[in-house]
Each structure stands twice: as C-alpha cells, then as structure tokens.
Amino acid sequence: xxxxxxxxxxxxxxxxxxxxxxxxxxxxxxxxxxxxxxxxxxxxxxxxxxxxxxxxxxxxxxxxxxxxxxxxxxxxxxxxxxxxxxxxxxxxxxxxxxxxxxxxxxxxxxxxxxxxxxxxxxxxxxxxxxxxxxxxxxxxxxxxxxxxxxxxxxxxxxxxxxxxxxxxxxxxxxxxxxxxxxxxxxxxxxxxxxxxxxxxxxxxxxxxxxxxxxxxxxxxxxxxxxxxxxxxxxxxxxxxxxxxxxxxxxxxxxxxxxxxxxxxxxxxxxxxxxxxxxxxxxxxxxxxxxxxxxxxxxxxxxxxxxxxxxxxxxxxxxxxxxxxxxxxxxxxxxxxxxxxxxxxxxxxxxxx
Amino acid sequence: xxxxxxxxxxxxxxxxxxxxxxxxxxxxxxxxxxxxxxxxxxxxxxxxxxxxxxxxxxxxxxxxxxxxxxxxxxxxxxxxxxxxxxxxxxxxxxxxxxxxxxxxxxxxxxxxxxxxxxxxxxxxxxxxxxxxxxxxxxxxxxxxxxxxxxxxxxxxxxxxxxxxxxxxxxxxxxxxxxxxxxxxxxxxxxxxxxxxxxxxxxxxxxxxxxxxxxxxxxxxxxxxxxxxxxxxxxxxxxxxxxxxxxxxxxxxxxxxxxxxxxxxxxxxxxxxxxxxxxxxxxxxxxxxxxxxxxxxxxxxxxxxxxxxxxxxxxxxxxxxxxxxxxxxxxxxxxxxxxxxxxxxxxxxxxxxxxxxxxxxxxxxxxxxxxxxxxxxxxxxxxxxxxxxxxxxxxxx
Numbered sequence: 124x125x126x127x128x129x130x131x132x133x134x135x136x137x138x139x140x141x142x143x144x145x146x147x148x149x150x151x152x153x154x155x156x157x158x159x160x161x162x163x164x165x166x167x168x169x170x171x172x173x174x175x176x177x178x179x180x181x182x183x184x185x186x187x188x189x190x191x192x193x194x195x196x197x198x199x200x201x202x203x204x205x206x207x208x209x210x211x212x213x214x215x216x217x218x219x220x221x222x223x224x225x226x227x228x229x230x231x232x233x234x235x236x237x238x239x240x241x242x243x244x245x246x247x248x249x250x251x252x253x254x255x256x257x258x259x260x261x262x263x264x265x266x267x268x269x270x271x272x273x274x275x276x277x278x279x280x281x282x283x284x285x286x287x288x289x290x291x292x293x294x295x296x297x298x299x300x301x302x303x304x305x306x307x308x309x310x311x312x313x314x315x316x317x318x319x320x321x322x323x324x325x326x327x328x329x330x331x332x333x334x335x336x337x338x339x340x341x342x343x344x345x346x347x348x349x350x351x352x353x354x355x356x357x358x359x360x361x362x363x364x365x366x367x368x369x370x371x372x373x374x375x376x377x378x379x380x381x382x383x384x385x386x387x388x389x390x391x392x393x394x395x396x397x398x399x400x401x402x403x404x405x406x407x408x409x410x411x412x413x414x415x416x417x418x419x420x421x422x423x424x425x426x427x428x429x430x431x432x433x434x435x436x437x438x439x440x441x442x443x444x445x446x447x448x449x450x451x452x453x454x455x456x457x458x459x460x461x462x463x464x465x466x467x468x469x470x471x472x473x474x475x
Numbered sequence: 476x477x478x479x480x481x482x483x484x485x486x487x488x489x490x491x492x493x494x495x496x497x498x499x500x501x502x503x504x505x506x507x508x509x510x511x512x513x514x515x516x517x518x519x520x521x522x523x524x525x526x527x528x529x530x531x532x533x534x535x536x537x538x539x540x541x542x543x544x545x546x547x548x549x550x551x552x553x554x555x556x557x558x559x560x561x562x563x564x565x566x567x568x569x570x571x572x573x574x575x576x577x578x579x580x581x582x583x584x585x586x587x588x589x590x591x592x593x594x595x596x597x598x599x600x601x602x603x604x605x606x607x608x609x610x611x612x613x614x615x616x617x618x619x620x621x622x623x624x625x626x627x628x629x630x631x632x633x634x635x636x637x638x639x640x641x642x643x644x645x646x647x648x649x650x651x652x653x654x655x656x657x658x659x660x661x662x663x664x665x666x667x668x669x670x671x672x673x674x675x676x677x678x679x680x681x682x683x684x685x686x687x688x689x690x691x692x693x694x695x696x697x698x699x700x701x702x703x704x705x706x707x708x709x710x711x712x713x714x715x716x717x718x719x720x721x722x723x724x725x726x727x728x729x730x731x732x733x734x735x736x737x738x739x740x741x742x743x744x745x746x747x748x749x750x751x752x753x754x755x756x757x758x759x760x761x762x763x764x765x766x767x768x769x770x771x772x773x774x775x776x777x778x779x780x781x782x783x784x785x786x787x788x789x790x791x792x793x794x795x796x797x798x799x800x801x802x803x804x805x806x807x808x809x810x811x812x813x814x815x816x817x818x819x820x821x822x823x824x825x826x827x828x829x830x831x832x833x834x835x836x837x838x839x840x841x842x843x844x845x846x847x848x849x850x851x852x853x854x855x856x857x858x859x860x861x862x863x864x865x866x867x868x869x870x871x
C-alpha cells in the first residue's frame with residue numbers, strides 16, 4: 124500500500140550530544156548544579172619549615188550572597204578535590220592553633236569539631252555578602268616532610284557545623300621547604316708591608332734601600348721609608364723596630380737614646396714617625412685604621428732610636444694605616460770617615 | 476428456469492456496473508492517492524536536539540519521477556503511520572521558511588505540528604534532489620524522543636492532489652554535560668645547583684632538586700667572592716628555587732633569613748650584631764637594596780640571575796619577574812650588578828612574582844641564587860653562616 128502504507132522506514136535518527144568539555148585529567152559527570160568558586164584564594168604561611176609552629180593565613184573572595192554559618196578548611200596531602208578522600212599530611216597538627224585574625228565575614232570561632240587536619244569555623248548563621256575575607260591561624264604545626272605540597276580544601280556552609288550543601292568552594296596549596304644555609308670562613312689575618320713607599324692596602328711596596336749621601340757636620344741628612352698594616356685580631360697589632368745605629372767598622376754614630384732635636388755638628392742617629400719641620404722630613408699617619416704612633420716616636424722634630432722599641436700599636440682590630448719613618452743623621456767634625464750603614468727590621472705582631 | 480437465468484444475469488450486470496462505479500469513485504474515496512510514489516533518499520537534519528528549543532529542521536528528499544510540484548506539507552507526528560498525534564511540546568506555529576529547492580516557495584498555513592509551503596505548480600524532472608529548510612521549529616519537550624515528520628508533495632498549489640509521500644525521523648536527546656576540573660597545583664623546592672646561567676636546565680623537576688648548603692669557602696678583604704666558589708673550600712654551587720604552579724592569579728616567591736640571636740645577618744652563631752656600619756662585630760653588614768660592594772667594605776648579599784627557564788617546556792619566555800632588589804646580573808660591577816640582603820625581614824621579602832605577567836602560571840621556572848661576600852680588613856675571624864627560608868604563595 125503506497126503513501127501511508129506499511130514500509131521499511133529509513134529513518135535518519137539524529138541526536139546530538141552536546142558536550143561541554145573543559146579539561147583533563149579528571150572528569151566528573153554531574154546532574155546537579157556545582158557550588159561557586161572562591162576566587163582570588165590564597166594561603167600565606169609565615170614559615171615553610173617542616174614541623175615549624177607557624178601562622179597560616181587564608182584569603183578568598185566569598186562568591187555567593189546568602190546565609191553563612193560555617194567555613195571548613197581541610198588540609199590534605201593527596202589532592203584538592205572536595206568530596207574525595209582526604210589524607211592528612213604527616214606531622215601536621217592544628218589542634219593547638221588559634222584564630223588570631225579575621226576580616227570580611229567575621230564573628231567566627233574554631234569549632235570543637237575541628238580535627239588535627241581540619242578547621243571548622245563557626246558562627247551564628249547570618250547573611251553574608253560577596254567580599255574578600257581572610258582568616259589567620261596561629262600555632263599551626265607544619266607537616267614533617269620537606270618540599271611537600273599541602274592542599275587545603277575550603278568550603279562555606281549555611282549551617283553552623285559545616286554540614287549540608289556547600290555554598291562556595293575552592294582549594295589552595297602551600298609547600299614546605301627546608302632552609303638554605305650559606306657558609307663562609309674568615310681567616311685570621313695580619314697584613315703588613317714595608318718599603319720605601321707602600322700602597323695604602325699593602326697591594327704594592329717598593330724599594331728597600333736609602334742613600335743619605337755625604338754626611339755633614341753642618342747640616343743633617345734625612346731619609347724616609349714607609350710601612351702599613353691591618354689586622355682582624357680583636358686585640359690589634361704592634362710594630363717594633365730592630366737594628367743597630369749607623370756603623371762603619373768599629374766606628375758608629377751614636378743613637379739618640381731619648382727624643383731630642385736635630386743638632387748639626389753633634390753625631391746623632393734617630394727616627395720618628397711624624398711630619399717634621401726641623402729638618403723638613405716625613406709625614407703623619409694616614410689611613411682609616413686605629414693604629415697610633417708610640418709616644419717615643421710621635422713628637423715632631425724629636426728623634427730617637429732604640430732597637431726593640433714599639434713604633435706603633437692598635438688595641439683592637441684595625442683597618443690599614445700607613446706610617447712614614449723619618450731618619451735623621453748628624454755628625455760632628457771629628458766623626459771618623461767611612462761608609463756608615465744600618466739595617467732596620469720592622470716586626471708586626473698580632474695575637475689571635 | 477429462463478426467469479432465473481435472466482435474474483442472475485441482471486444481478487451480475489448490476490454487480491459489474493457497481494464495480495465499475497466503485498472503481499471510478501475509488502480515487503475520490505481514497506483522497507486522490509492514485510499513483511503516489513515514495514520520496515527517496517529522505518532525511519531531516521536538526522540544528523539542535525535540545526528539548527523545547529527553537530531549531531532549524533532541514534528536509535532533504537528525492538522526488539523520484541517527473542511530476543508537477545505545487546505544494547508540500549510537513550506533518551509532525553509521534554508515529555510514522557496511522558493517526559497522527561502531535562509530539563508533546565513541538566510547535567511549528569511560528570516556523571519560518573528558509574531556502575528551498577526546487578525554486579521558490581512561500582510559507583503556507585502552519586499549525587502546532589504542521590507546516591505547508593506552496594508555489595505556482597510546475598513540473599519537476601525526476602529524480603530530483605529537493606530540500607526545504609524550516610526555521611524556528613520548537614523541538615518536542617521530551618528528551619530522547621523520536622518524532623516523525625510526514626512529507627507530502629502535491630501537484631497543485633492548494634495541497635489537493637498528492638504526488639509523493641515519505642516519512643523521516645528526528646529525535647531529541649538528553650543534554651550531556653561533562654565537568655572537569657584541573658586541580659590546584661603548586662610544586663616548590665629549594666636546593667643547590669652548579670648551574671650558573673638562565674638557560675641550562677636546573678633539574679627535570681622538583682624531585683631532583685637537592686642540597687641544603689652553599690659554602691663560599693674562605694673570604695678576605697682582597698676581593699668580593701661570588702658563588703659558585705670552587706676554591707678555598709667553596710662548594711662550587713649556587714642556591715636555587717624552582718616552582719611549578721597553575722595559579723591563574725600568579726605566584727610570589729619570597730625569602731626571609733632565620734633569626735639567630737635576633738639577627739638575620741650572616742654571622743658567627745650566637746654573636747650579637749651592632750649596626751650595619753660596624754665591621755668589627757662578628758656579623759657581615761648588608762643592605763636590603765641592591766648595591767655593588769665597595770672596596771674595603773664589609774658586605775653580604777644575594778641576587779637572582781634572570782629567571783631560568785631551562786626546565787620549562789610549555790613556553791619560551793619566563794612569566795616570573797624579579798624584584799628590583801634581586802634583579803642583578805650576578806656581578807659586582809656597574810648598574811646591573813650588586814647584591815641585597817634583608818636581615819631585618821620578619822615576613823617574606825619578594826624575590827620574584829608572576830602576578831603582573833600576562834600569563835601567570837609557571838612551569839618549572841627557577842631562580843638561580845648567587846651569594847656574594849666581601850670581608851673588611853677588620854672582619855673578625857671565624858665561621859659565618861645564615862639560613863634563609865623560601866616561600867611560594869600562589870593565588871588561585
């Protein structure tokens with residue numbers, strides 16, 4: 124029978140599945156509406172050290188207006204997905220923590236139903252408005268593992284005991300980490316240099332001999348040398364001079380035994396560590412250190428020489444100072460001829 | 476006997492006349508379906524299968540033989556045959572006519588479950604592939620329900636003489652929603668590394684970052700020592716902090732020194748520090764702003780090399796940006812050099828952040844931490860140390 128007669132239907136059954144695919148790796152088939160997300164959520168920990176007793180501060184935007192009676196913050200080691208089994212991080216302890224600050228939706232206290240890995244904040248259920256809220260917990264003990272990610276699942280409830288439907292949800296993550304140590308060693312040091320001239324930090328020292336020329340009974344002969352030093356010895360350092368007076372065979376020029384002025388025509392050998400005008404020779408101490416000239420050698424225009432005597436000293440650790448040694452030689456008319464010389468040895472000493 | 480035969484013949488004649496009359500009337504009694512053929516290769520395509528939704532129904536069918544075509548009816552039923560019951564919720568009352576082939580049709584009368592279109596009757600040479608688009612047909616309200624549009628073509632423009640017929644099927648469908656969630660992720664680790672640039676991979680991931688101490692060896696006043704230090708007892712290493720996070724609002728990496736005797740300076744353990752000008756206490760001086768260490772001064776500090784993306788596979792430009800205080804080039808020279816150390820910090824001091832980046836997520840970006848130290852001539856002898864803690868804070 125044609126027209127509406129019975130015949131084999133070649134129906135083209137068309138159905139369309141509308142897939143709203145978001146992302147891998149977890150898929151959840153749902154028939155009911157989802158809770159809203161807590162936006163701009165974060166947790167700030169004061170210390171990341173494992174097992175540290177520290178502060179955890181949570182901040183998030185409450186998304187949904189309506190009655191709010193409790194907030195649940197559950198710490199898990201295995202992931203942030205609310206509604207799935209939660210493994211408490213090993214070593215974590217919230218039992219002795221306290222709610223030290225709250226902003227936004229306030230009036231909460233820690234419920235007695237809280238556990239070692241879960242805070243339940245409770246208050247009289249009242250309407251909440253979407254806003255930024257923060258909650259700071261002091262005295263939380265971090266998990267014991269280092270470099271461990273800890274997931275905190277956050278949910279809000281209309282009920283006062285965190286039961287019933289979740290209103291807003293979200294998770295945050297923090298990580299423990301061990302500290303990074305930085306080490307170094309500062310050795311004891313005494314830096315000392317001698318030369319005709321030296322640089323302020325002893326990087327350079329030049330020359331080791333002085334020529335006084337022909338000695339005269341009518342005018343002094345002078346010369347200079349330098350030394351510099353620094354130390355990190357708490358007790359500082361000292362410098363002494365060792366040597367003999369100017370000598371030529373069995374003949375010598377007497378050393379001045381006590382600070383005295385230059386007297387041409389009288390045989391004298393002496394030094395000081397000052398800027399002099401009579402004769403014009405030498406300069407004062409330079410540098411930022413704390414070393415000073417010993418009293419025997421610190422008077423301008425007064426010279427002496429005593430082997431083994433202290434030239435300078437510092438009673439504490441000191442940066443560099445540069446000292447100029449002025450040498451003075453006078454002779455009388457009867458001074459036997461010859462080549463007179465001396466070798467001065469400067470000895471710096473620090474005790475650590 | 477003759478009367479009986481005559482009567483029989485009259486009856487037979489009457490019967491024949493009746494049969495002939497019935498045959499002549501048959502087309503009229505049967506709605507003029509004489510010679511109606513099947514439309515072939517027929518289908519309806521729905522723009523959406525969502526229930527109670529305005530959809531476009533596109534009909535395609537082949538007119539099998541040459542015939543006159545003046546009008547077409549589309550009748551929606553719950554069954555392909557028999558009495559037509561309108562599918563619940565379906566409405567064609569507001570349907571509009573889209574493209575048609577052959578030729579141009581105009582929309583005729585519509586009801587809740589029928590649409591008629593018409594044109595000036597004209598011959599169509601068969602087989603002919605025809606199509607009709609009906610817009611704004613509201614789908615039935617029951618999900619996963621099959622409905623049967625019955626297509627009838629007419630030779631005239633007034634829906635009178637049926638030419639061809641055919642039934643197609645469409646179906647609503649349950650909407651399937653798949654929800655998926657990428658979980659919040661933060662992997663952060665601190666250790667030591669021999670890497671001393673911004674391109675060499677520090678480690679494949681946090682699982683292979685190790686080490687807890689950077690040893691700078693022997694320090695004196697002659698020159699500034701900068702890690703990695705390989706001589707005089709140095710460990711030939713820098714520090715490193717590596718982070719992976721999918722926080723859409725960015726991640727901040729900060730540090731603070733552990734306090735020893737109330738000070739976060741590089742110091743001999745237990746020593747009491749004077750201010751940051753004295754060089755004779757057992758503490759290295761430092762400044763929270765980046766500065767080159769001057770000769771003959773006493774200084775300790777840290778900087779982070781330009782962000783290392785040697786382990787990053789997802790992109791080629793770092794999303795972390797260093798804070799100015801820790802954005803040195805690793806040298807102690809010029810405007811780009813220098814080091815900083817905040818020894819008074821009681822909360823984390825920011826070293827780097829992705830909060831201001833266009834893309835804020837991080838794929839194993841690393842901060843290679845270089846430490847520098849210069850002893851003064853008066854810096855007391857001894858072993859100096861400081862422990863620094865690093866924190867990554869992600870905002871989702």
